[in-house]
Amino acid sequence: MNLLITGGAGFIGSNFVDYILKHHPDHRVLVLDRLTYAGGLDNLTEADGNPRYRFIQGDICDRGIDDELVADSDLVINFAAETHVDRSIQAPDVFLRTNILGAQSLLEATKKHKKRFIQISTDEVYGSREEGGFTESDPLNPSSPYAASKAAGDLLTLSYHKTYGLPVMIIRCSNNYGPRQYPEKLLPLFIVKALSGERLPLYGDGLNRREWTYVEDNCRAIELILQKGEDGQIYNISSGIELTNIQIIQEILKLLGKSEDLIEFVPDRPGHDRRYSLSTEKMAGLGWNPLYNLQRGLKMTVSWYLENREWWEKRL
Template structure:
């Protein structure tokens, strides 16, 4: 099976590739895997180091907006897993241009090329943020899309495009929407790796507002296993939620991280809340459970402790990336 994984050098995409090539998803075993990644700041070859020498892996540096490149890569492809995206909400608030370019136009380019090439299955990986904020209960897959940030709006737009290519052209597309991911190799701009690496460096962590924003947390291994199940058995045209089943406030999560690293609240500073900050997300993943047999297997207590240990033991991997990223942010701000 020839499989193309876009964004396969990023946090979630590389985890999927490593697990796939390790044989952890038996129905997809034996695949020839092509990773297409533009290797922006968040994607790098270190994430694929463990499988870089596998003869069944080909890595292509390129942009999903490149029509000729994408068209060539998708010939004779049975499966596309589309992870590639601009994802950081704060950067989308500062400038949404790259988010529209990659998440909307890039996805459209992939969908068009996949349709023209007769790709056997296309899994579009999305996020719970497309729904906006929820006071109580959990979203089902047919909930209205009410994105709050430019990032979430760009992902909602891509979801609608994916659905339209199934309805209009018959492309066998499935859409997955996940909770907040965490785990090893995550780029240190997101909350968990940012807080861990700040604390390891003796720096205070920035807690938005009153810290009461609530999120469901999903280990990347559970997420990727859910995506593999959708790739195997998901019904074309359908949306599947992949959740973690652990809802915490940002303040509660901060307390857990402080405890794991033996620190106290003197290491926390309150910062002004993010513009348009959604208060709460929660996914009902009963559909994926009933149809595909999905359940999260990594307990949050175990997964978070393992994640902290990974950052403690792999400073050589994240420290240079974080320094370059922070230098870029300062330069962009004129500092």
């Protein structure tokens, strides 16, 4: 099997590349990544030198590249995206370009060459809810330009299935955490700020709730969906571990032996969703169970940032 992994130089994509090369000696991996600020070849050092791995720098919005690379692959897994909500509030254009037009360009190439397409998406497309978890058939109600652009990517993906019969699946993940997450996202930002002795800017009252999945569990779930999922279907992935932002920060500070006095409440992000939660019954039906509890996942994550100061210092 030849996998085209777009966005494979980013956080989840690079973890997925390592996972596939390690667990599937019969698979070849081709990474297409534009190497924006969020991507780095230093995320792919484990894959480097492996004869089953190849890297191409390029933009998923480039029809020519998509056409050429999809022709050589059996399956496209689209991790490539602009992903930071705060940036989408400041400058939404690039989010629409990559997350919508880029996805569509890949879909066109996949249709032309009669391949299979997997769209990696997010719990944020459903919007906020006070209680219970969203199922895959719930309507989309995105709040930020980021979430709206991902929702559009999902709808386009489904439209290619319904209109052209393209084999597609959509995977909606909850918050991931683990090694190599860019230090603008909540967890790595607070880890590196705490390590640098800086204040930790926490939005609003800190009581927004999120579900946290360790990235390796997320990769295992994607693998299972590739093996057992059905075309035209959407799958939610989440550990179900739900915490307020302040709770997860307290856990991190405990692990680092730092004082909670570092936390500084700052004005809330506009349109900040209060709570995300996913029903994972469908994944349970495929036989998926997360292996990492919060303690173990956070320990692995914090240790990685402690041991890889050079990686994050050059990203500050």
